[in-house]
Amino acid sequence: MSDRSLPNEFVVTLETLARSYLRETDPIRASGFGGGAERWRAEREPLLDGVSGDGNILDVGCANGYLLECLVQWGRERNLKVTPHGVDRSAALVGLARERLPRFAANLHVGNSWTWCPPRQYEYVYALYDCVPLDYLAEYVDRLLDRAVRVGGRLIVGAYGSRSRGLEPYDIAGFLESHGHAVSGRSSGGSPVVAHFAWVDKPPAPPN
Numbered sequence: 271m272s273d274r275s276l277p278n279e280f281v282v283t284l285e286t287l288a289r290s291y292l293r294e295t296d297p298i299r300a301s302g303f304g305g306g307a308e309r310w311r312a313e314r315e316p317l318l319d320g321v322s323g324d325g326n327i328l329d330v331g332c333a334n335g336y337l338l339e340c341l342v343q344w345g346r347e348r349n350l351k352v353t354p355h356g357v358d359r360s361a362a363l364v365g366l367a368r369e370r371l372p373r374f375a376a377n378l379h380v381g382n383s384w385t386w387c388p389p390r391q392y393e394y395v396y397a398l399y400d401c402v403p404l405d406y407l408a409e410y411v412d413r414l415l416d417r418a419v420r421v422g423g424r425l426i427v428g429a430y431g432s433r434s435r436g437l438e439p440y441d442i443a444g445f446l447e448s449h450g451h452a453v454s455g456r457s458s459g460g461s462p463v464v465a466h467f468a469w470v471d472k473p474p475a476p477p478n
Contacts, residue, residue, distance in 0.1 A: 276384050280403050288333075288360040297336040300366075305433070313430065313465040315344050317396060319457035320426040320469040324351040325393030328418060330383045331401050332356025335367025338374075355392060357381045384410065391420035399429045399442050408449045415472055422474040424454070431464040443468035 287302065294300035298310050305313070314337060321327065329338050338354035345352040355377040358364050368375040379386070383401055395418045402410045411425065419425050427446065431439035443456045443466065451470045459465035 274406075276382075276406070277403060284359060288358075288363055291333055292360075292362055292366075297334060297370075300334050301336045302333065309433075309460065311340070311344070313460040314340070316457040316459040316465065317341075317426055317428055317467045318344055318348060318350070320424060320455055320467060321345065321350055321352060321394055322424075323393075325423075326353045326355055326390075327394040327396060328355040328357065328388070328392040330357055330395065330397035330414065330418075332358050332367055332378065333360075333363050335370040335378065338367070339370055352394070353377070355379075357383055357386055357388070359383070384413070386417075388418050391418060391423065393420060393423045394426060395419050395423070396426045396428065399427055399440055399445070407445065411446065411449070411451070411470070415470065419472045421472055424469050424471050426467055426469040429466045433460070433462070433464050439464055439466040442466050446470055 291300045291302060298307060303310055318341065327341060332338055335356060338356055341352055342354055354371055354374050356364070356367055357379045358367070359380070359382050361380045364378050364380045367378045371378065383397070384406070395414055397414060399407055411427065415425050427442050429440035429442040431437040443453045446453050446468055453468050454471045456466070456468040458467070
């Protein structure tokens, strides 16, 4: 894997987004979404279709932790016990996430997900495709599978479009397949569809 850094203009964009989230008081808007609670759930809960059993889930770019809080609740409604973990480059947002999820404060980390080496590996890792520039995405997926996903675990990648701007969600399953990954499942959310999720399994260790 290369040692290249994220482009400075992309980092500036991420920092600008973080500041905009911190100005909001509504937890959904402070997660970068302005469509309200009903659409928030409709467009995000389908990522749990990739969670096939109890386990630890890492949200890469967890922001204020609200999505993790929702995943715990939505998982419970599906008879799934998911333990939340998160990483975000903004210390201020991670501080809010720790306040939101005090029982799991030790699971929430400040870090640049492009270079971050997690303290453990997880059964499930969720990341948005636009956490990095598109020409970094293939390597980003490989890094997450190598560093963050446990053997036999699963990487779930999401892509959101925009109803207000008429933007279709990125074809993340097609991207993964075009870069040599076997997509083991996919789901979509919203009406009309504005969210795509696809997942890749990390093969189990070969027998001795």
